[in-house]
Amino acid sequence: MPDLVKVAKFGGTSMADFNAMRRCAAIVLSDPDKKIVVVSATAGTTNLLTAIAESRSDSEKLDLADQIHKKHLEICSQLTGNEELLNKVTLLLDQLKDRALGGPMTPQYRDEVLSYGERLSSTIFAEVLREQAGEKVSWLDAREIIATDQNHGRAEPDIEQIEVNARKKLLPNLKNRCFVTQGFIGRSKSGVTTTLGRGGSDYSAALFAEAVNADVLEIWTDVTAVYTTDPRIVTEAKPITEISFNEAAELSVFGAKVLHPATMVPAIRKNIRVYVGSSLEPDQPGTWILKQTKSRPVIRAISLRRNQTLLTVHSLDMLHRHGFLARLFKVLSDHKISVDLVTTSEVSVSLTLDTDVTTPGTGYLPDEAIRELKTFCEVEVQRNLSLIALIGNNLHTTSGLSGPVFSSLEGINIRLICHGASSHNLCFLVDEDRAESVVRTLHEKFI
Known part of the structure; x- marks a missing residue:
């Protein structure tokens, strides 16, 4: 194993077309320590694949598959001596077309279809690199390394098995070789393709970095750094x-x-330094994410998360009795509903859910769950809210912070405040249509 190992991940915009791939290849080849390269599907491809997986029309599926076909063959056409690559990519595209037409609309079918995006982009990008670096570049099927459970759509990685796989198939070959592989996808014990959830390519890269004890994880995207706000x-x-x-x-x-x-999470477990930079402007400084930083400002950044749902339940059974919260959270757990913030009073509980109907398990509140809750409590649901968070250090012990924050928002209806549970954030809910003005006000005052 080499002295220094870096894992580099490139997102969909970084894989958008041939020129974008060439830029990314230059970034990889400029640093011999980049040993594992994880790529997302080409920009827009996952959306097309999602439409295929959800369509009930064979003609529509074929039209969508043709769009993917043209996009990837266009990139291939710009590579010299690409007959072998063309054969590999055409085979994948033919398999996609067959799979698109052949499957029942199950989570397993959806994951299989979605996997083709990263399999196509990584196959092409490996050849783009190989054109300049020769046989030192190898394509790697991420499913040989990323072991998961069978929770299709949001599979959980098996960390121990991933490390075992990496020791066998990756570590002995890292010294003189660069591997190009896929983000987002894995494989269950039964050999079935799984996905880690939308945006899971970053997570895949972190899992690879953890498995090989990498020194640095690089996330190359379309922005030059992490900013104090959007x-x-x-x-x-x-x-x-x-x-x-x-x-x-x-x-x-x-x-x-x-x-x-x-x-x-994997970066913290192994204390792996993380770098965020732009594949469009690689010479810009970017952002380093470290265990310890030189400065520790009270407020470092302000974030905004839209499409929040506030669920409030009310019951006199809560008063001086045990078991109510357990019953409440069992219903939410049974429906795989992810809860973010929670506040309680003697007879009420308010909690926030991230309203994402495209990804099961991210907080979408189905009618069946509401009906179950109404069997033992009153239920109020408010939608079209945004969650604003002030991120920094020692916010829970900094005196005189809450006053200036909320006095600057006079006239704004604030629905829920969560402060003190973490030393690194103070967050609250506001109406969706007021959210951006709140962010601007707070940024001007505190940053």
Whole structure:
């Protein structure tokens, strides 16, 4: 194994077309320590594959498959001496077309169809690299390494088995070789293809980095750094040079889309430094995510997460009795509903859910769950809310913080406040249509 190992992940926009792939190849080849390269599907391909998996019309499926076919063959056509590559890509595209027409609409079928995006992009990108670096580049099927359970759509990785697989199939070959592999996909014990959930390529890269004890995990995307808030909302937002693991984890959970929320977990477990940079502007400084940073400001960044649902349940059975919360959370667990924030009073509980109907298990509140809750409590559901989080350090012990924060928002209806559970965030709910103005106000005052 080499002295220094880096895992580099490139997102969909970085794989968008031949020129984008060439830029990414230059980034990889500029650093011989980049030993594992994880790629997403080409931009827009996962959306097309999702439409195939959800369509009930064979003609529509074929039309969507043709769009994917043309996009990938166009990239292949720009590579010299590409007959072998063309054969590999055409075989995958033919398999996709057959699979698209052949399956019942099950979660397993959906995962199988979605897997073709990363399998296609990685096959092509490996050849783009190989064209410049020769036989030192190998294509790797991520499913040989990323072992998961069978929870299709949001599979949980088997960390121990992933490390075993990496020791057998990766570590002995890293010294003189660069592996190109796929994000997002894995394989269950029964040999069935699984996916880690939308945006899971970052997580895949982190799992690879953890399995090989990498020194650095690089996330190459279409933004130059992690910013103090979304620059599309606040034009004065500033790039952050360094941010701690804990701050980055909070930031990703509370809406920052630069990092997938699960990415930080493997990095924290193995203390792997994480770098976020732009594949479009690789010379820009980017952001380092570290265990310890030189500065520890009270407020580092402000994040916004839209499409929040506030569920409030009310029951006199809560008063001085045990078991109510257990019953409440059992219903939510049975329906695989993910809860974010929770506040309680003597007879009420309010909690937030992330309303994402496209990904099962991310907080979507089905009618059946509401009916079950109504058998033992009153239920109120409010939608069209946004969650705003102030991310920083020692927020729970910094005196005089809450006053200035909320006095600056006079006239804004704040539905829920969560403060003190974490030293790294203070968060609250506001109406969706007021959210951006709140972010601008807070950024101007505190950052």
